[in-house]
Amino acid sequence: MHKFPVTAQFNIRNLLDKTYYESTDPDANVSPRNGIYPGAPLMAIGSIKVEF
Secondary structure: OOOOOEEEEEEEEOOOOOOOEEEEOOOOOOOOOOOEEEOOOOEEEEEEEEOO
């Protein structure tokens, strides 16, 4: 009988789905001039890995 190691992973980003800004770039030469970049909304990613 063979054993197959199994790994499961689940990641959540911005759990409460709040509005936030990741960065600003006042030297950006693109519109908008002040370069305000909103953060990503609620995001969940899962994976399962089986080794054999």
